[in-house]
Every structure is written in C-alpha cells, then in structure tokens.
Amino acid sequence: MGGINLNGLFIKPPSSLLAEAYDALDPNGNITIKWDIISWTPDGYVAVVTMFNFQQYRHISAPGWTLSWTWAKKEVIWTMMGGQATDQGDCSRYKTSPPHCCKKTPSIVDLLPGTPYNQQIANCCKGGVINSWAQEPNNYGSSFQLSVGAAGTTNKTVKPPKNFTLLAPGPGYTCGPAVVGHPSKFISQDGRRVTQAMMTWNVTCTYSQFLAQKTPTCCVSLSSFYNETIVPCPTCTCGCQNNDTHPGSCVNPRSPYLASVVNGPGKNSLTPLVQCTKHMCPIRVHWHVKLNYKEYWRVKVTITNFNYRMNYSQWNLVVQHPNFDNLTQIFSFNYKPLTPYTSINDTAMLWGVKFYNDFLNQAGPMGNVQSELLFRKDKSTFTFEKGWAFPRRVYFNGDNCVMPPPEAYPHLPNAGSRLKFSIFIFFMTSLTLFFLFE
Structure with a gap:
C-alpha cells in the first residue's frame, strides 16, 4: 500500500501491529502518534505532534x-500552537516570561x-474530534506544535517522553512506549520540495x-415479517432500573419534570442519562426482516438514541452478515465493505449522509435514524431458517452491541403450522366464494 500525503506529511499506514490488537473486525486498527x-x-x-486514526470505523467524538x-527529564513547554496544556x-x-507549561505530566487538548490563525498549524x-479512516479518508488526523525547553539539543542528548495516555474522550486506549522511527518527510504545497524531521518517535495506542x-453501551433487537414476535434487547443489558439504590438513573419520557431533569445539574456530563427501558442502553439497533x-x-x-445527554455526530454502524457480498442497494445511508478476513466480504460499515442523517439526535421524537437494505439471494446459501437472516455482530461507534440469545430469534413457522395456515386460507376462500355465488 502506498503512502498518504496529509497536509504535507508523508506517512505510511501500518501494515502490521501489536499482537494484542483488540478488535477482530479491525485487527490493524490503532491510533499512531508521531512526534517529529x-x-x-x-x-x-520544536516538535510537531500528530495523531493519525488508523481505525476503520472507531472515531474520537466531542x-x-x-x-x-x-517528561524523561525536567523539560518544559515554552510555547504551543494548535493545542494547549x-x-x-x-x-x-522562571522569573520572566514563564513557560506555557511546567508540569512533569502535562495534559494537552486541541x-x-x-481559533485565530496566528495560533493555528x-x-x-x-x-x-478525529474521524475514522474509512469514514473520512482525508480527515483522520490532528496536529499541534510545541517548543520544548531544558531538553537537550542533539539526537544523542534528547530523550523521548514516557507513559503516554490517550483519553478519547474517556479511557479506552492503551499506549505503548515511544519508539525511534524513520524521520518523517514533509512535502511542500507545490509538491516540489521534501524536508525531513531531525528525529521522529512513534507511539501506538490500541x-x-x-x-x-465496563458495561455495554448498545444492544440489538430483532423482528421479521414471518413471525409476530418482536425480540427485544436482553433485560438489564446496560444496567437495571433501581430507584432504591440509584435514584434518577433513568428518566421516564412521560414525566412532567423531564425538561428540568435533562437540563439540571450535570447536563454537560458525559455520563449517560437514559430513558427508562428494560435494557437501559443509550443506543438500540433494531434489525427487521421486512420483505421477501x-x-x-x-x-x-x-x-434509536435513548440518551438525553448525547447527540451522536458522525455516527457509524458496523454489521457482520454473510449476505453483504450480495448487497444490491442501500437507502439513505453510506456503505463501505470491510474485509478483515481479506477474501470474505461479510462485514459492512454504514453511516449517515452528510447534512441529512449523519447527526443522531438525543433521546426524543427525533432521536432515531433508519435505512433499508436490499439483498440479492444466493440460492446456494440463502435461508430464513435458524436465524440466518439476522446479523452475527453489530458495532455502534466502535463498541460491540449485545445481541439477543440465539434461541430467542424469530423463527419460521414449523411445517404443521404452515399446513394449518394453508388449510385455513383454503377454507376461508371457499367459504367466501360460496357466499358470493349463493
């Protein structure tokens, strides 16, 4: 695979990664930090620090x-552009002109x-916010520049920082040590000159x-045209309603005090405030087998978004199903095939159309997005039996959603039921004809 030119920085996507990559559907996914x-x-x-999101579908949201x-020694940050401590x-x-940051363990944000242009890079x-590689192939990086003091002034005296931590926006990423890499190359805007970093360190976060x-964040419910049963998300998937020990853990949408609770203390908190449901999940994905x-x-x-404190912009859904190699048409969503197993095309990434439904509103009447998918049948594999028509795995914004147990899936009527149904239809049709011609 060739390199990528991102705002003048020439990089190569990772061809291999740490063996402990966590996601089977995105085994090479990671965030790579380059310290140039x-x-x-x-x-x-002076260094430019750039984070590249090489994850196919997991992005960093607001x-x-x-x-x-x-810091390895007693370094300080004199100035910064594009970010701040x-x-x-x-x-x-420092008696005059104090540095931007003197902490041994600084925390940097974008x-x-x-921001005024003289503070940008x-x-x-x-x-x-950093988009995923597959969803926004030209916008999956974030950079800042810092001037470091008390650090050493040659390749032999300078030391890389240690103990990198990435919060995005909460915990979840584990970062390895900084490793000396090939110096990054920078291409001028006219493409006629290439410059090179004095030294480059690479950090990989998975x-x-x-x-x-520690608890799930989404669940999946199922239904079909051939069975009147609607299989809900498993009870207590993301927690349980318990007003005795956790009062206010969820909100009844019919409560007259709904607005005051949602806009009350903690309204800017990242902790979900969910609608009271049996599953208590912020997100539910419903898969309905509609027509044959x-x-x-x-x-x-x-x-459907049941979280009163979260709007999901740039959301995405990853679904694993064996018939995605025969997807014919998709309505109102974008689609990209993912092939984690190279030769098998059974995993799809879906996301909203920009300015139409790429914004999933918080809980309420507008808190849902939907689409329909049309599949062509492969007669050698297609069946409605034994749950084949339902997805194997579903991810929302990179988190694995809890599926119902297989024994609960909507099943086809058995042969006896189909026979009784056919006899009933034949009897009612004959009866109708008898009265019509009587």
Whole structure:
C-alpha cells in the first residue's frame, strides 16, 4: 500500500501491529502518534505532534481527545500552537516570561474551531474530534506544535517522553512506549520540495472496549415479517432500573419534570442519562426482516438514541452478515465493505449522509435514524431458517452491541403450522366464494 500525503506529511499506514490488537473486525486498527522534531533551539527543540486514526470505523467524538505523557527529564513547554496544556503548573523558577507549561505530566487538548490563525498549524483546531479512516479518508488526523525547553539539543542528548495516555474522550486506549522511527518527510504545497524531521518517535495506542466502559453501551433487537414476535434487547443489558439504590438513573419520557431533569445539574456530563427501558442502553439497533421477493429480500435498520445527554455526530454502524457480498442497494445511508478476513466480504460499515442523517439526535421524537437494505439471494446459501437472516455482530461507534440469545430469534413457522395456515386460507376462500355465488 502506498503512502498518504496529509497536509504535507508523508506517512505510511501500518501494515502490521501489536499482537494484542483488540478488535477482530479491525485487527490493524490503532491510533499512531508521531512526534517529529523539526528544529533545534538554544535549550531544546520544536516538535510537531500528530495523531493519525488508523481505525476503520472507531472515531474520537466531542469533547475530543486529551493526550498526556511524562517528561524523561525536567523539560518544559515554552510555547504551543494548535493545542494547549490544560494546566500551567508551577513555573515559579522562571522569573520572566514563564513557560506555557511546567508540569512533569502535562495534559494537552486541541484548540477549538475558529481559533485565530496566528495560533493555528495545519490539521489542528477541531475541538479534539478525529474521524475514522474509512469514514473520512482525508480527515483522520490532528496536529499541534510545541517548543520544548531544558531538553537537550542533539539526537544523542534528547530523550523521548514516557507513559503516554490517550483519553478519547474517556479511557479506552492503551499506549505503548515511544519508539525511534524513520524521520518523517514533509512535502511542500507545490509538491516540489521534501524536508525531513531531525528525529521522529512513534507511539501506538490500541483500543479496548472493556477499559472504555465496563458495561455495554448498545444492544440489538430483532423482528421479521414471518413471525409476530418482536425480540427485544436482553433485560438489564446496560444496567437495571433501581430507584432504591440509584435514584434518577433513568428518566421516564412521560414525566412532567423531564425538561428540568435533562437540563439540571450535570447536563454537560458525559455520563449517560437514559430513558427508562428494560435494557437501559443509550443506543438500540433494531434489525427487521421486512420483505421477501423471488430474487431479493429486504431489511430495515433503525438506530434509536435513548440518551438525553448525547447527540451522536458522525455516527457509524458496523454489521457482520454473510449476505453483504450480495448487497444490491442501500437507502439513505453510506456503505463501505470491510474485509478483515481479506477474501470474505461479510462485514459492512454504514453511516449517515452528510447534512441529512449523519447527526443522531438525543433521546426524543427525533432521536432515531433508519435505512433499508436490499439483498440479492444466493440460492446456494440463502435461508430464513435458524436465524440466518439476522446479523452475527453489530458495532455502534466502535463498541460491540449485545445481541439477543440465539434461541430467542424469530423463527419460521414449523411445517404443521404452515399446513394449518394453508388449510385455513383454503377454507376461508371457499367459504367466501360460496357466499358470493349463493
């Protein structure tokens, strides 16, 4: 695979990764941090730090990333562009012009959109939001620049930071040590000149849903045209209603005090405030087998947001089903095939159409998006029996959703039921004809 030019920085996507990559559907997915020293200063260096999201479908949503590390020596940050430290720390030893940050373990955040141009660098100032590689192939990075002092002024005296931590926006990522890599190359805007970093360190961060959230964040419900049973999300999938020990853990949508609860204390908290349901999940994905044609079959997918404190922008859904290699048409969603197993095309990434349904509103009447998928039948594999028509695995925004148990799936009527149904139809038709011609 060739390299990618992202705002002048020439990089190569990872061909292999740490063996402990967490996601079977995105085995090479990671966030790579490149620390490029671009020039030396009298007491240190100037570096550009860039985070590349090489995950196919997992993105960093608002309020954005926070990156921290521990300095190897007594380094300070003199100035920054494109980002800022959240805490200056104790800079009392500097009598004039104190540094931007003197903390041993600084925490850095992105600047917001609309930042003055004299504080920006290329690929910065998105409020910490980074899109996934597959969803936004030209917008999956974030950069900031810092001038580091008390650091050493040569390749032999400078030391890489340690203990990198990436919060995006909560826990979930585990970062490895900084490793010396090939110096990054920067291409000028006219493409006629290439410059090179003095030194480059690479840090790889991989994701674990268990670290991010010990309880699930989404669930799947199922239904079909051939069975009146609607299979709900399993009870207590994401928690249980318990007003005795956790009062206010959920909100009744019919409560007259709904607005005051939603807009009350903690309204800017990342902790979900969910609608009271049996499953208590912020997100539910419903898969409905809708119609059966001679050569095709149709599915309706609905994503419902039960979280009163979260709007999901740039949401995405990943679904694993064996018939995706015969997907014929999809309505009102974008589609991209994912092939984690190279030769098997059974995994699809779905996301909203920009400015139409790429924004999943918080809980309420507008808190859902939906689409329909039309599949062509492969007579050698197609069946409605034994749950084949339902997905094997579903992810929402990169988190694995809990499926109902297989024995609960809507099943086809058995042969006896079909026979009784046919006899009943024949009897009613004959009776109708008898009265019509009587």
